[in-house]
Amino acid sequence: MSVKENMLEILEGIDIRFKEPLHSYSYTKVGGEADYLVFPRNHFELARVVKFANQADIPWMVLGNASNIIVRDGGIRGFVILCDKLNNVSVDGYTIEAEAGANLIETTRIALRHSLTGFEFACGIPGSVGGAVFMNAGAYGGEISHILQSCKVLTKDGEIETLSAQDLAFGYRHSAIQESGAVVLSAKFSLAPGNHQVIKQEMDRLTHLRELKQPLEYPSCGSVFKRPVGHFAGQLISEAGLKGYRIGGVEVSEKHAGFMINVADGTAKDYEDLIESVIEKVKEHSGVTLEREVRILGESK
Numbered sequence: 073m074s075v076k077e078n079m080l081e082i083l084e085g086i087d088i089r090f091k092e093p094l095h096s097y098s099y100t101k102v103g104g105e106a107d108y109l110v111f112p113r114n115h116f117e118l119a120r121v122v123k124f125a126n127q128a129d130i131p132w133m134v135l136g137n138a139s140n141i142i143v144r145d146g147g148i149r150g151f152v153i154l155c156d157k158l159n160n161v162s163v164d165g166y167t168i169e170a171e172a173g174a175n176l177i178e179t180t181r182i183a184l185r186h187s188l189t190g191f192e193f194a195c196g197i198p199g200s201v202g203g204a205v206f207m208n209a210g211a212y213g214g215e216i217s218h219i220l221q222s223c224k225v226l227t228k229d230g231e232i233e234t235l236s237a238q239d240l241a242f243g244y245r246h247s248a249i250q251e252s253g254a255v256v257l258s259a260k261f262s263l264a265p266g267n268h269q270v271i272k273q274e275m276d277r278l279t280h281l282r283e284l285k286q287p288l289e290y291p292s293c294g295s296v297f298k299r300p301v302g303h304f305a306g307q308l309i310s311e312a313g314l315k316g317y318r319i320g321g322v323e324v325s326e327k328h329a330g331f332m333i334n335v336a337d338g339t340a341k342d343y344e345d346l347i348e349s350v351i352e353k354v355k356e357h358s359g360v361t362l363e364r365e366v367r368i369l370g371e372s373k
Protein backbone atom coordinates (compact mmCIF):
# COMPACT_ATOMS: atom_id res chain seq x y z
CA MET A 73 0.00 0.00 0.00
CA SER A 74 1.37 3.47 -0.88
CA VAL A 75 1.71 6.15 1.81
CA LYS A 76 -1.18 8.00 0.19
CA GLU A 77 -3.49 4.93 0.18
CA ASN A 78 -2.57 4.19 3.79
CA MET A 79 -3.24 7.79 4.73
CA LEU A 80 -6.62 7.84 2.99
CA GLU A 81 -7.63 4.67 4.80
CA ILE A 82 -6.50 5.73 8.28
CA LEU A 83 -7.68 9.32 7.95
CA GLU A 84 -10.94 8.45 6.20
CA GLY A 85 -13.60 11.15 6.49
CA ILE A 86 -11.11 13.98 7.10
CA ASP A 87 -10.89 16.78 4.53
CA ILE A 88 -7.38 16.42 3.03
CA ARG A 89 -6.19 18.21 -0.12
CA PHE A 90 -3.09 17.03 -1.90
CA LYS A 91 -0.45 19.39 -3.39
CA GLU A 92 -2.55 22.37 -2.41
CA PRO A 93 -1.08 25.84 -3.22
CA LEU A 94 -0.86 27.91 -0.05
CA HIS A 95 -0.64 31.38 -1.57
CA SER A 96 -4.41 31.78 -1.67
CA TYR A 97 -4.68 31.04 2.08
CA SER A 98 -1.88 33.36 3.10
CA TYR A 99 -2.28 37.10 3.81
CA THR A 100 0.91 37.83 1.82
CA LYS A 101 -0.45 35.92 -1.22
CA VAL A 102 2.86 34.07 -1.66
CA GLY A 103 3.94 30.49 -1.09
CA GLY A 104 4.22 27.09 -2.72
CA GLU A 105 2.23 23.93 -2.13
CA ALA A 106 1.53 21.93 0.99
CA ASP A 107 1.96 18.20 0.39
CA TYR A 108 -1.20 17.58 2.41
CA LEU A 109 -3.44 20.41 3.54
CA VAL A 110 -5.87 19.21 6.19
CA PHE A 111 -9.04 20.84 7.56
CA PRO A 112 -9.99 19.02 10.78
CA ARG A 113 -13.58 19.65 11.90
CA ASN A 114 -12.94 18.87 15.56
CA HIS A 115 -10.20 18.09 18.07
CA PHE A 116 -10.51 14.36 17.46
CA GLU A 117 -9.79 14.71 13.74
CA LEU A 118 -6.86 17.00 14.51
CA ALA A 119 -5.46 14.49 17.01
CA ARG A 120 -5.90 11.65 14.48
CA VAL A 121 -3.85 13.54 11.91
CA VAL A 122 -1.07 14.28 14.42
CA LYS A 123 -1.02 10.66 15.58
CA PHE A 124 -0.85 9.35 12.01
CA ALA A 125 1.88 11.84 11.05
CA ASN A 126 3.97 10.97 14.13
CA GLN A 127 3.64 7.23 13.47
CA ALA A 128 4.42 7.57 9.76
CA ASP A 129 7.26 10.00 10.52
CA ILE A 130 5.74 12.69 8.32
CA PRO A 131 6.35 16.30 9.37
CA TRP A 132 3.33 18.37 10.35
CA MET A 133 2.53 21.90 11.37
CA VAL A 134 -0.51 23.91 12.18
CA LEU A 135 -1.72 27.24 10.79
CA GLY A 136 -4.47 29.61 11.84
CA ASN A 137 -5.38 32.50 9.54
CA ALA A 138 -1.90 32.62 7.94
CA SER A 139 -1.65 36.34 8.72
CA ASN A 140 1.80 36.24 10.32
CA ILE A 141 3.67 33.90 8.03
CA ILE A 142 5.53 33.83 4.76
CA VAL A 143 5.45 30.40 3.12
CA ARG A 144 8.52 29.91 0.94
CA ASP A 145 8.01 29.32 -2.79
CA GLY A 146 8.94 25.62 -2.56
CA GLY A 147 6.03 25.01 -0.18
CA ILE A 148 5.76 22.90 2.97
CA ARG A 149 6.52 19.19 3.17
CA GLY A 150 4.15 16.90 5.04
CA PHE A 151 0.90 17.97 6.68
CA VAL A 152 -0.26 21.53 7.07
CA ILE A 153 -3.21 21.55 9.44
CA LEU A 154 -5.52 24.53 9.00
CA CYS A 155 -7.67 25.16 12.06
CA ASP A 156 -10.37 27.37 10.58
CA LYS A 157 -13.16 24.81 10.99
CA LEU A 158 -12.49 24.61 14.74
CA ASN A 159 -14.26 27.88 15.32
CA ASN A 160 -16.82 27.52 18.07
CA VAL A 161 -17.07 30.42 20.53
CA SER A 162 -19.12 30.37 23.74
CA VAL A 163 -19.75 32.93 26.45
CA ASP A 164 -20.27 32.06 30.09
CA GLY A 165 -20.66 35.07 32.38
CA TYR A 166 -17.53 37.20 31.89
CA THR A 167 -15.56 34.38 30.24
CA ILE A 168 -15.28 33.68 26.53
CA GLU A 169 -14.06 30.28 25.40
CA ALA A 170 -13.01 30.09 21.75
CA GLU A 171 -11.66 27.26 19.66
CA ALA A 172 -8.27 27.79 18.03
CA GLY A 173 -9.60 28.49 14.56
CA ALA A 174 -12.11 31.11 15.67
CA ASN A 175 -11.48 34.43 13.99
CA LEU A 176 -10.00 36.85 16.53
CA ILE A 177 -11.82 39.89 15.12
CA GLU A 178 -15.14 38.01 15.21
CA THR A 179 -14.39 36.97 18.82
CA THR A 180 -13.93 40.63 19.81
CA ARG A 181 -17.32 41.37 18.21
CA ILE A 182 -18.90 38.61 20.29
CA ALA A 183 -17.40 40.25 23.39
CA LEU A 184 -18.97 43.53 22.26
CA ARG A 185 -22.38 41.88 21.74
CA HIS A 186 -22.21 40.69 25.37
CA SER A 187 -20.95 44.10 26.59
CA LEU A 188 -17.71 42.52 27.80
CA THR A 189 -14.64 44.73 27.96
CA GLY A 190 -10.94 43.78 27.68
CA PHE A 191 -10.81 42.47 24.12
CA GLU A 192 -11.09 45.84 22.29
CA PHE A 193 -7.33 45.98 21.52
CA ALA A 194 -7.65 42.95 19.21
CA CYS A 195 -10.55 44.21 17.11
CA GLY A 196 -8.32 44.67 14.03
CA ILE A 197 -5.85 41.78 14.40
CA PRO A 198 -6.67 39.42 11.53
CA GLY A 199 -5.44 36.21 13.17
CA SER A 200 -7.12 33.16 14.66
CA VAL A 201 -7.40 32.61 18.41
CA GLY A 202 -4.73 29.86 18.26
CA GLY A 203 -2.31 32.03 16.30
CA ALA A 204 -2.94 34.94 18.65
CA VAL A 205 -2.13 32.83 21.74
CA PHE A 206 0.97 31.39 20.02
CA MET A 207 2.18 34.92 19.15
CA ASN A 208 0.83 36.71 22.23
CA ALA A 209 -0.68 39.10 19.71
CA GLY A 210 -1.22 42.64 20.83
CA ALA A 211 -1.94 46.19 19.82
CA TYR A 212 -2.60 49.63 21.31
CA GLY A 213 -1.38 48.67 24.78
CA GLY A 214 -3.29 45.37 25.06
CA GLU A 215 -2.13 41.83 24.44
CA ILE A 216 -3.48 38.30 24.74
CA SER A 217 -1.56 37.68 27.97
CA HIS A 218 -3.65 40.37 29.71
CA ILE A 219 -6.90 38.44 29.24
CA LEU A 220 -5.97 34.78 28.78
CA GLN A 221 -7.16 32.59 31.64
CA SER A 222 -6.12 29.17 30.31
CA CYS A 223 -5.82 27.22 27.12
CA LYS A 224 -6.21 23.64 26.03
CA VAL A 225 -3.40 22.20 23.94
CA LEU A 226 -2.54 19.01 22.12
CA THR A 227 1.09 18.26 22.92
CA LYS A 228 3.54 17.21 20.21
CA ASP A 229 3.07 13.64 21.43
CA GLY A 230 -0.70 13.75 21.19
CA GLU A 231 -1.69 14.40 24.83
CA ILE A 232 -4.38 16.94 25.70
CA GLU A 233 -3.39 19.35 28.50
CA THR A 234 -4.80 22.49 30.06
CA LEU A 235 -2.25 25.25 30.57
CA SER A 236 -2.62 28.35 32.72
CA ALA A 237 -1.50 31.78 31.54
CA GLN A 238 1.53 31.32 33.80
CA ASP A 239 2.48 28.06 32.05
CA LEU A 240 2.53 29.95 28.75
CA ALA A 241 5.39 32.21 29.94
CA PHE A 242 4.17 35.09 27.81
CA GLY A 243 6.56 37.78 26.66
CA TYR A 244 6.52 40.34 23.88
CA ARG A 245 5.14 38.41 20.85
CA HIS A 246 6.19 35.24 22.63
CA SER A 247 4.55 32.26 24.32
CA ALA A 248 5.98 28.96 25.53
CA ILE A 249 4.03 27.23 22.70
CA GLN A 250 6.69 28.56 20.32
CA GLU A 251 9.18 26.19 21.95
CA SER A 252 6.94 23.30 22.98
CA GLY A 253 5.48 22.65 19.51
CA ALA A 254 2.01 22.04 21.02
CA VAL A 255 -1.18 22.87 19.16
CA VAL A 256 -3.57 25.32 20.79
CA LEU A 257 -7.03 23.73 20.69
CA SER A 258 -9.00 26.41 22.53
CA ALA A 259 -8.54 29.34 24.87
CA LYS A 260 -10.51 30.92 27.73
CA PHE A 261 -10.44 34.67 28.12
CA SER A 262 -11.42 36.56 31.30
CA LEU A 263 -13.21 39.78 30.49
CA ALA A 264 -15.11 42.29 32.60
CA PRO A 265 -18.62 43.73 32.36
CA GLY A 266 -18.63 46.98 30.39
CA ASN A 267 -20.82 49.47 28.64
CA HIS A 268 -21.78 48.43 25.10
CA GLN A 269 -21.57 51.97 23.70
CA VAL A 270 -18.17 52.68 25.29
CA ILE A 271 -16.72 49.37 24.03
CA LYS A 272 -18.07 50.03 20.54
CA GLN A 273 -16.63 53.54 20.48
CA GLU A 274 -13.20 52.21 21.45
CA MET A 275 -13.33 49.50 18.77
CA ASP A 276 -14.42 52.07 16.17
CA ARG A 277 -11.58 54.38 17.25
CA LEU A 278 -8.94 51.63 16.95
CA THR A 279 -10.34 50.50 13.59
CA HIS A 280 -10.18 54.07 12.32
CA LEU A 281 -6.56 54.42 13.49
CA ARG A 282 -5.61 51.21 11.66
CA GLU A 283 -7.28 52.34 8.46
CA LEU A 284 -5.46 55.66 8.66
CA LYS A 285 -2.02 54.23 9.37
CA GLN A 286 -1.85 50.77 7.77
CA PRO A 287 -1.87 49.76 4.08
CA LEU A 288 -4.81 47.40 4.57
CA GLU A 289 -5.68 47.54 0.87
CA TYR A 290 -2.61 45.40 -0.03
CA PRO A 291 -1.56 41.85 0.87
CA SER A 292 0.90 41.93 3.80
CA CYS A 293 1.75 40.14 7.03
CA GLY A 294 1.29 43.18 9.26
CA SER A 295 4.42 44.46 11.01
CA VAL A 296 7.36 42.49 9.67
CA PHE A 297 9.62 43.30 12.62
CA LYS A 298 9.29 43.31 16.37
CA ARG A 299 9.49 46.64 18.13
CA PRO A 300 13.17 47.14 19.08
CA VAL A 301 13.62 48.33 22.67
CA GLY A 302 13.50 52.13 22.72
CA HIS A 303 12.58 52.45 19.03
CA PHE A 304 9.84 51.83 16.47
CA ALA A 305 10.78 49.59 13.54
CA GLY A 306 8.73 51.63 11.06
CA GLN A 307 10.43 54.85 12.12
CA LEU A 308 13.94 53.34 11.81
CA ILE A 309 13.09 52.00 8.34
CA SER A 310 11.65 55.34 7.30
CA GLU A 311 14.70 57.25 8.64
CA ALA A 312 16.94 54.94 6.60
CA GLY A 313 15.11 56.26 3.52
CA LEU A 314 13.51 52.92 2.72
CA LYS A 315 9.83 53.84 2.24
CA GLY A 316 8.86 52.57 -1.20
CA TYR A 317 12.05 50.45 -1.46
CA ARG A 318 11.14 47.46 -3.61
CA ILE A 319 12.56 44.07 -4.56
CA GLY A 320 10.66 42.18 -7.22
CA GLY A 321 6.97 42.57 -6.43
CA VAL A 322 7.30 43.38 -2.72
CA GLU A 323 7.80 46.87 -1.34
CA VAL A 324 8.22 48.72 1.93
CA SER A 325 4.90 50.48 2.38
CA GLU A 326 4.91 54.28 1.94
CA LYS A 327 1.99 54.47 4.35
CA HIS A 328 3.61 52.43 7.18
CA ALA A 329 7.28 51.52 6.76
CA GLY A 330 6.91 48.58 9.18
CA PHE A 331 4.73 46.80 6.60
CA MET A 332 5.93 45.11 3.40
CA ILE A 333 3.21 44.90 0.79
CA ASN A 334 2.87 42.58 -2.16
CA VAL A 335 2.22 45.06 -4.96
CA ALA A 336 2.99 43.07 -8.11
CA ASP A 337 2.77 39.29 -7.82
CA GLY A 338 5.74 39.18 -5.47
CA THR A 339 7.23 35.91 -4.30
CA ALA A 340 8.38 34.62 -0.94
CA LYS A 341 11.94 35.12 -2.22
CA ASP A 342 11.17 38.80 -2.86
CA TYR A 343 9.90 39.05 0.73
CA GLU A 344 12.98 37.33 2.16
CA ASP A 345 15.41 39.39 0.08
CA LEU A 346 13.65 42.63 1.03
CA ILE A 347 13.63 41.67 4.73
CA GLU A 348 17.38 40.86 4.67
CA SER A 349 18.19 44.05 2.79
CA VAL A 350 16.13 46.23 5.13
CA ILE A 351 17.78 44.65 8.20
CA GLU A 352 21.21 45.40 6.70
CA LYS A 353 20.42 48.98 5.69
CA VAL A 354 18.77 49.86 9.02
CA LYS A 355 21.76 48.43 10.87
CA GLU A 356 24.09 50.58 8.75
CA HIS A 357 21.99 53.68 9.29
CA SER A 358 21.06 53.45 12.97
CA GLY A 359 23.11 50.62 14.44
CA VAL A 360 19.90 48.79 15.46
CA THR A 361 19.43 45.16 14.40
CA LEU A 362 15.79 44.53 13.54
CA GLU A 363 14.34 41.19 14.55
CA ARG A 364 11.63 39.52 12.49
CA GLU A 365 8.15 39.11 13.94
CA VAL A 366 6.79 37.33 10.85
CA ARG A 367 7.54 33.61 10.68
CA ILE A 368 9.07 32.17 7.52
CA LEU A 369 8.11 28.56 6.81
CA GLY A 370 8.81 25.83 4.29
CA GLU A 371 11.35 25.30 1.53
CA SER A 372 12.89 27.59 -1.05
CA LYS A 373 12.27 26.76 -4.70
Ligand SMILES: Cc1cc2nc3c(=O)[nH]c(=O)nc-3n(C[C@H](O)[C@H](O)[C@H](O)COP(=O)(O)OP(=O)(O)OC[C@H]3O[C@@H](n4cnc5c(N)ncnc54)[C@H](O)[C@@H]3O)c2cc1C
Nearest residue numbers: 136137138139140199200202203204209210211256293294
Ligand atom coordinates in the same frame (compact mmCIF):
# COMPACT_ATOMS: atom_id res chain seq x y z
C1 LIG B 1 -2.93 43.69 8.23
C2 LIG B 1 -2.35 42.97 9.43
C3 LIG B 1 -2.35 43.60 10.68
C4 LIG B 1 -1.81 42.95 11.79
N1 LIG B 1 -1.83 43.59 12.99
C5 LIG B 1 -1.32 42.97 14.09
C6 LIG B 1 -1.32 43.62 15.37
O1 LIG B 1 -1.80 44.73 15.54
N2 LIG B 1 -0.79 42.93 16.41
C7 LIG B 1 -0.27 41.68 16.29
O2 LIG B 1 0.18 41.11 17.28
N3 LIG B 1 -0.26 41.05 15.10
C8 LIG B 1 -0.76 41.67 14.00
N4 LIG B 1 -0.74 41.02 12.78
C9 LIG B 1 -0.10 39.69 12.67
C10 LIG B 1 -1.04 38.50 12.92
O3 LIG B 1 -2.39 38.82 12.62
C11 LIG B 1 -0.93 38.00 14.35
O4 LIG B 1 0.39 37.59 14.65
C12 LIG B 1 -1.86 36.80 14.60
O5 LIG B 1 -1.84 36.47 15.97
C13 LIG B 1 -1.45 35.55 13.80
O6 LIG B 1 -2.50 34.61 13.89
P1 LIG B 1 -2.78 33.58 12.71
O7 LIG B 1 -3.89 32.72 13.11
O8 LIG B 1 -2.92 34.29 11.42
O9 LIG B 1 -1.42 32.77 12.75
P2 LIG B 1 -0.66 32.13 11.50
O10 LIG B 1 -0.07 33.23 10.67
O11 LIG B 1 -1.52 31.13 10.84
O12 LIG B 1 0.51 31.39 12.25
C14 LIG B 1 1.49 32.12 12.98
C15 LIG B 1 2.24 31.12 13.85
O13 LIG B 1 1.32 30.60 14.82
C16 LIG B 1 1.30 29.19 14.77
N5 LIG B 1 -0.07 28.76 15.05
C17 LIG B 1 -1.21 29.16 14.43
N6 LIG B 1 -2.28 28.54 14.97
C18 LIG B 1 -1.81 27.73 15.97
C19 LIG B 1 -2.41 26.83 16.89
N7 LIG B 1 -3.72 26.62 16.92
N8 LIG B 1 -1.60 26.17 17.74
C20 LIG B 1 -0.26 26.35 17.73
N9 LIG B 1 0.36 27.18 16.87
C21 LIG B 1 -0.40 27.87 16.01
C22 LIG B 1 1.74 28.82 13.36
O14 LIG B 1 2.34 27.53 13.33
C23 LIG B 1 2.76 29.92 13.05
O15 LIG B 1 4.04 29.59 13.52
C24 LIG B 1 -1.27 41.64 11.66
C25 LIG B 1 -1.28 41.01 10.40
C26 LIG B 1 -1.83 41.66 9.30
C27 LIG B 1 -1.84 40.96 7.98
